[in-house]
Amino acid sequence: MGKLTASKVRALTEPGRYSDGEGLFLELNGKDSGRWLLRVQSGGRRRDIGLGSLRAVSLADAREAAFLARKKIAQGIDPVAERKQERLVIPTFRKAAELVHEEHEKAWKNGKHQAQWLATLKTYAFPKMGDLLVSDIEGPLIRDVLAPIWLTKPETARRVRQRIATVLDWSCAKGFRATEAPIRSISKGLPRQPKKDGHFAAMAYADVPDFVATLRERESVGRLALEALILTAARSGEIRGALWSELDLERGLWSLPAERMKMGRAHVVPLSVAAIDVFERAAKFQVGEGKLVFPGQRAKKALSDMTLLKILRDMDLNVTVHGFRSAFRDWVAEQTDYPGEVAEAALAHTVANKVEAAYRRTDFLEKRRLLMRDWAAFCTKTPIAEAISPDMEGHSAGSGNPAGRGEHDEGSAHVAA
Template identity: 80%
Template sequence: MGKLTATKIRALSEAGRHSDGDGLFLEMNGKASGRWFLRVQSGGRRRDIGLGSLKSVSLADAREAASIIRKKIAQGIDPVAERKQERLVIPSFREAAKSVHEEHKEGWKNGKHQQQWLTTLETYAFPSLGDLPVDEIEGPAIRDVLAPMWLSKPETARRVRQRIAAVLDWSCAKGFRATEAPMRSISKGLPRQPKKDGHFAAMAYVDVPGFVAELRTRVSVGRIALEVLILTAARSGEVRGATWSEFDLDKQLWTVPAERMKMGRTHAVPLSTAAIDALSRAEQFRVGASDLVFPGQNVKRPMSDMTLLKILRDMDLGVTVHGFRSAFRDWVAERTNYPGEVAEAALAHTVANKVEAAYRRTDYLDKRRLLMQDWGLFCGGEGGAGAGEKS
């Protein structure tokens, strides 16, 4: 039997704590004003759990609530954690994905990645997972999203898997679900994907001059962009996002800002005579509403990477745009006397050896000027005359 009664409570007029027994207390703030709380031992420490105000919770209700909490503690249930979970509004997978994208996109330097991250989920995951609360998504549902494309679109499937995992791991960290994504078990439930050699399909460097000559037989913004990409050995995104303000044609230099570089460091690209000639032909596509060198259909946005790939496909060539960087690297190794580190600097690759990277202070700009001039001559069918070419 408790120590308090309804009559005793009505008679209380001073502030203070009054025990009903077995950890149940009424804390008075003044006459007819107070709150109920239960003092318990949970997880090896003392905790006070609020049960509500005296105005809204009667003595009988407080005793019943205290009894329920004691039973839960005896069963190993944390009543405080349970309350917090009940108060949480569990988002749908779609809502969580948009939150993850919004929180992380500024940390992704690649603009293409920023856009594709959410688009990929919208296309492949949202139709079946989009409306499900994140705490209800388990392995079988994720596997069913991946299975139809696991062998037919292996690279896309792996990206979707990674992005679903990122959303569910974020949800776990926010307290919306009890566990991270069960990706290990999902992988076990999918067939083994065929292995690839990991290299981009590249054109043989000996075929590049003929390809460049073919490019120049017709004039389009896409063809000129692809020519500049080849002549500068740059990545697709660096070329497509290039602005006229990045170029100093008098100094024959293109400075790509850090935020547009894969490694997050500013990269200076020496421009050969051939590259400057290609840029002069790009001037005809310049519009006042945009500073982009190679605008897309919307002149305020860069051209799509598919524009460059379509040129190669229309010529029935089984190579990738990125593969021209490999062709450049092969040419340097096989046809020139330039050191490998100069070629790696031209490709804006980082130094793998951390000790060497710590002491290297040069970007070989002067040597790269000669290298890119020789590459431009080679691409134009004039190979053999450069200072760095092997005799």
């Protein structure tokens, strides 16, 4: 039998705690003002669980709520967590995906990735699971979403799988579902995808000079952008997003800020004479005060990646734009004696070895200037002596030659015989 009665509760005026027994208390703030608390031992610690205000909850109701809470604790159920879960508004997969996209897009440097992330879910996931609560989505449904495209569009299917997992893992972290996405079991339930070599289709470096000559037969923004990409060994997005403010043509330098680089680190590209010439020829396509070096059909919008790829397809070439970076790397390895780390720095690759990366403080700018000069001379079939960039005037064609070979005009001291 409890220590309190309804009449006694109504008569109380002195602030303080009044026990009813078995852990139930009335915490009084003043006459008819207070709240009910249940003190329990849960998980090895003492907790006070609120059961409602005095004005809203009667003594009888408080006793009933206390009884139910003690019963749940005895069953291993946390009544507070359960109450929070009941108050939680669980979103649909569509809404959760939109929230995840909104939270993450600011951290993505690639605008194309930002747009594609939600677009793939809208196309492949939303029709079957978009209107379902994230708490109700299980492995079999995810597998059924992926199965129709798993073999016909393997790369897209893997991206959809990863993005579904991101949404469900986020939902788990927010308390909207009990578990993360069961990706391992889903993958086991799908057929094995055919293996690919993982490399971009690249033009053989020996064919690059003739391709550049063909590229120069006509002039357009797209062709100039592709030529600049080849001569600088830059990524497509870096070239297409190039700004006039990043270029110092007098010094032969192109400075890209960290936010425009895949690895998130600022990068300086030394420009050969041929590369400078491409940027100068691109100036006539500038509209008004346009900031982009290679504008698309709309002056303020960059060229699309498909513009560059279409040039290759129109020439019946089964290679990718990105593959020219591979051609450059192969040429360095097979036709020159430049160190591998210089070539990797030219490609703006990170140092894989963490210890080496921690101690390396140079970006090999001067060595890369020589390397890009030699690459441009090779691509344009130009003698080395005519390929010297602005900051190299006064340097011999053999500058930086570790073997101390003599000067000559027909080839670089770094180009293997």
